[in-house]
Amino acid sequence: MSRFVLLSPNGEFDQKLRAAVAHGLRGSVQTIASDILPAGPQELFALLNQEQPEVLIIGPDVPYEEALRFAKVFDVQFPGLSLVLVSDVDPDFLLHAMRAGIRDILNPQADAAEIRVLLERACQSFATRNRGPETHQTENGGKGLVIGVFSPKGGVGKTTLATNIAIGLGQIAPMSVVIVDLDLQFGDVASGLYLNPEHTVTDAVTPAAAQDSLVLKAFLTVHPAGIYALCAPPNPVDADHITPDQISHLLDQLAQEFQYVVIDTAPGMQEIGLAAMEQCTDAVWVSAMDIPSLRGLRSGLEVLRQLEIEPESRHVVLNMADSKTGLNVQDVESTIGAPVDVSVPRSRAVALSTNRGIPVLQDSKKDPAVKSLRQLVERFNPAWRAQAQRKLHRRVVI
Numbered sequence: 001m002s003r004f005v006l007l008s009p010n011g012e013f014d015q016k017l018r019a020a021v022a023h024g025l026r027g028s029v030q031t032i033a034s035d036i037l038p039a040g041p042q043e044l045f046a047l048l049n050q051e052q053p054e055v056l057i058i059g060p061d062v063p064y065e066e067a068l069r070f071a072k073v074f075d076v077q078f079p080g081l082s083l084v085l086v087s088d089v090d091p092d093f094l095l096h097a098m099r100a101g102i103r104d105i106l107n108p109q110a111d112a113a114e115i116r117v118l119l120e121r122a123c124q125s126f127a128t129r130n131r132g133p134e135t136h137q138t139e140n141g142g143k144g145l146v147i148g149v150f151s152p153k154g155g156v157g158k159t160t161l162a163t164n165i166a167i168g169l170g171q172i173a174p175m176s177v178v179i180v181d182l183d184l185q186f187g188d189v190a191s192g193l194y195l196n197p198e199h200t201v202t203d204a205v206t207p208a209a210a211q212d213s214l215v216l217k218a219f220l221t222v223h224p225a226g227i228y229a230l231c232a233p234p235n236p237v238d239a240d241h242i243t244p245d246q247i248s249h250l251l252d253q254l255a256q257e258f259q260y261v262v263i264d265t266a267p268g269m270q271e272i273g274l275a276a277m278e279q280c281t282d283a284v285w286v287s288a289m290d291i292p293s294l295r296g297l298r299s300g301l302e303v304l305r306q307l308e309i310e311p312e313s314r315h316v317v318l319n320m321a322d323s324k325t326g327l328n329v330q331d332v333e334s335t336i337g338a339p340v341d342v343s344v345p346r347s348r349a350v351a352l353s354t355n356r357g358i359p360v361l362q363d364s365k366k367d368p369a370v371k372s373l374r375q376l377v378e379r380f381n382p383a384w385r386a387q388a389q390r391k392l393h394r395r396v397v398i
């Protein structure tokens with residue numbers, strides 16, 4: 001059964017749509033390649049040889065009047081289905097389209113990434129309008145990885161790493177990654193990803209969202225690179241009302257819905273960060289290459305060991321690595337008291353990317369920092385983990 005149905009004689013758009021779905025969405029596309037639409041839903045279903053799809057896309061080269069008539073019938077008979085019209089409309093037409101029940105408009109010039117984001121939104125609203133017990137189940141049955149990025153000191157690159165990990169994982173598992181900004185007072189994930197979120201963590205911890213993961217998902221922001229984001233509230237005062245228990249529950253909910261939950265945190269060891277850490281399967285510890293930051297990390301790791309809340313997997317990242325600091329990796333490791341897993345060099349491209357709101361892994365530039373960031377992302381790839389575990393096992397056996 002096809003999840004998406006395209007009605008359009010335009011072969012070029014058909015190919016673009018199929019590429020958008022193939023690179024990141026579950027389900028397949030079925031096309032009725034004609035500019036004459038079926039008389040009604042039953043006729044369409046008979047042509048498709050299936051019951052209703054989730055999203056029906058009325059593509060380019062279908063006459064507007066035809067499209068609107070068709071949409072109206074669907075809106076009355078199948079309000080649960082998401083209808084998308086592909087059009088570079090003028091505002092007058094838009095009003096008619098909305099009255100006819102069209103729920104979203106897609107520009108025919110849109111690229112595959114834009115098409116994917118729109119289709120994902122259409123599927124989300126399909127799920128919301130067709131709620132049943134099956135929509136609450138996860139696809140793989142188990143929970144996703146919860147990856148927290150932490151550091152006792154500020155300004156060492158947590159947000160830079162968290163946004164790049166999320167974007168990098170989004171390339172491995174499109175639409176299966178959510179980044180959560182738990183630097184609740186001064187978070188800058190939104191700025192790092194150039195997002196202007198409609199909803200934030202404040203909405204995500206309301207009872208409505210806490211009791212229903214579909215409502216929670218409706219509060220996430222879709223990023224064009226194929227990931228979701230839950231940004232920090234714009235007003236630092238709002239953050240005061242959010243409790244550690246709410247955060248624990250939120251992360252648990254997200255881990256049931258997503259393959260990867262990536263968390264950016266505030267510097268230090270505050271209650272919210274510790275609550276998040278307890279939900280993490282993986283902790284990425286970041287230090288810059290200076291003695292105060294390295295010593296801070298050492299004490300931080302010691303405290304956690306005493307509290308016994310260290311997540312299962314630890315990844316130590318030395319960021320802004322620079323040979324001119326007078327320190328080498330051995331000095332760093334002996335100061336932290338732990339081996340460095342990934343070392344990210346100081347890079348102009350990274351500094352620039354923060355100001356542009358485009359993480360370097362989104363840009364796929366050639367840069368030494370990009371290579372190290374990819375290594376870091378790879379550590380969360382199931383294939384890498386399986387291999388690492390086998391190596392570990394071999395070592396233990398010997």
Ligand SMILES: Nc1ncnc2c1ncn2[C@@H]1O[C@H](COP(=O)(O)OP(=O)(O)OP(=O)(O)O)[C@@H](O)[C@H]1O
Binds near residue numbers: 347352354
């Ligand atoms: N490898 C790098 N090379 C060059 N600049 C970097 C690198 N990593 C981070 N930066 C820059 O350092 C600054 C601080 O980074 P970032 O905001 O990620 O740190 P942070 O730990 O999240 O800070 P805070 O504790 O305030 O949240 C940013 O301007 C960023 O561009």
Ligand SMILES: [Mg+2]
Binds near residue numbers: 160183264
């Ligand atoms: Mg930060």
